[in-house]
Amino acid sequence: xxxxxxxxxxxxxxxxxxxxxxxxxxxxYQNRIYNLCRHMLGNAHEAEDAAQDTFIKAYQxxxxxxPEASFYTWLYRIAVNTCLDYKKKPFWESLFxxxxxxxxxxEPASDWPSPETLYQSKQIGLAVHNSxxxxxxRLRTAIILNEIEGLSYAEIADILEISIGTVKSRISRAKExxxxxxxxxxxxx
Amino acid sequence: MKCSKxxxxxxxxxxxxxxxxxxxxxxxxxxxxxxxxxxLEEGRxxxxxLSMADIHKAPYGFNxxxxxxxxxxxxxxxxxxxxxxxxxEATAVIMVIAFGILSGSxxxxxxxxxxxxxxxASLSLDVFDSAPPGSLGGVYLAMTEVRNEK
Numbered sequence: 162x163x164x165x166x167x168x169x170x171x172x173x174x175x176x177x178x179x180x181x182x183x184x185x186x187x188x189x190y191q192n193r194i195y196n197l198c199r200h201m202l203g204n205a206h207e208a209e210d211a212a213q214d215t216f217i218k219a220y221q222x223x224x225x226x227x228p229e230a231s232f233y234t235w236l237y238r239i240a241v242n243t244c245l246d247y248k249k250k251p252f253w254e255s256l257f258x259x260x261x262x263x264x265x266x267x268e269p270a271s272d273w274p275s276p277e278t279l280y281q282s283k284q285i286g287l288a289v290h291n292s293x294x295x296x297x298x299r300l301r302t303a304i305i306l307n308e309i310e311g312l313s314y315a316e317i318a319d320i321l322e323i324s325i326g327t328v329k330s331r332i333s334r335a336k337e338x339x340x341x342x343x344x345x346x347x348x349x350x
Numbered sequence: 351m352k353c354s355k356x357x358x359x360x361x362x363x364x365x366x367x368x369x370x371x372x373x374x375x376x377x378x379x380x381x382x383x384x385x386x387x388x389x390l391e392e393g394r395x396x397x398x399x400l401s402m403a404d405i406h407k408a409p410y411g412f413n414x415x416x417x418x419x420x421x422x423x424x425x426x427x428x429x430x431x432x433x434x435x436x437x438x439e440a441t442a443v444i445m446v447i448a449f450g451i452l453s454g455s456x457x458x459x460x461x462x463x464x465x466x467x468x469x470x471a472s473l474s475l476d477v478f479d480s481a482p483p484g485s486l487g488g489v490y491l492a493m494t495e496v497r498n499e500k
Contacts, residue, residue, distance in 0.1 A: 180420075183417075183420070184413060184416075184417050187412075187413045187416050187417065188413050191408040191413055191416075192406075192407050192408050194408075195406060195407065195408035195409075195412065196405055196406045196407070199406040200406075205406075205409075208406070209409060212408065212412070213415060213416050213419065217416065217419055282402055285402045286402050286403055286404045287404075288399075289399055289400055289402060289403040290403055293403070307365065308397070308400040308401070308403070309400070309403055309405075313367070314367050329361070332361055332362075332365070333358065333361040333362075336393065336396055339396060339400070340392060340396055343396065346399055347395050347396065
């Protein structure tokens with residue numbers, strides 16, 4: 162990803178009073194932001210709430226957005242901070258959180274693999290998800306942005322407002338932890 | 351290059367984040383170092399596993415719900431309402447639990463007989479039978495019948 166001229170054009174329309182242009186940004190980024198929140202928080206309901214909050218905060222602060230910055234980096238920063246704030250919610254809010262309706266649904270690729278392969282992939286996917294959830298928030302955020310969202314170290318540094326050296330160190334530490342947590346699956350392969 | 355230096359470079363090497371000079375130096379070291387080569391293989395294996403993580407798409411109608419909640423006043427109200435609703439729910443649950451504990455303790459206290467006779471009475475099934483002639487109830491009934499006849 163990089164600075165996107167399409168985003169700039171949509172933002173210009175929004176600043177010129179076309180408020181509905183914002184929906185184009187929602188449609189463009191909703192899957193990435195939801196996926197990030199889902200991996201950060203684990204729970205589908207909380208992830209949807211956090212993703213919605215992200216877009217609402219972005220809408221409310223869009224006039225303060227600096228045009229020289231890239232929109233998606235700014236949006237990701239809001240999403241990360243929103244998810245980290247969700248983890249700090251008071252205990253009683255978690256008492257009323259709706260329970261997950263079973264494990265997440267695996268969406269297979271268009272060329273259908275065998276049931277065994279599908280099952281194994283599903284197991285690995287869940288193990289990866291659970292292992293990432295066990296990481297401390299700083300390491301979890303860095304590895305999700307890098308490995309799941311596919312962002313570069315420079316983009317992650319920009320989103321988290323830290324140096325590239327710190328990003329490198331957090332990703333290395335996260336990988337060391339994940340190697341231990343996923344040892345069983347690494348030995349199988 | 352020392353193994354400790356190579357160790358630090360392996361992760362960014364896998365992520366294609368190394369400048370060319372460091373990349374060449376690491377590749378040179380890995381050719382001759384079994385330990386670091388093994389670490390690189392493990393790192394790639396981990397990357398393969400991580401690439402199998404589920405990709406979640408936003409639920410159906412997500413954008414519609416976002417757009418419906420975009421008014422600043424509504425968003426502010428909804429967040430305040432969520433906090434108040436949460437507090438109300440928490441209070442209600444605490445009250446229900448407290449009421450349950452209180453009523454439970456009253457029932458237990460009420461069920462505890464004060465005297466031994468009450469225990470016998472509470473265990474008796476006489477209430478379901480007609481009073482036998484030799485029982486206290488039978489004597490009482492006989493006395494009331496005599497009084498009525500007079």
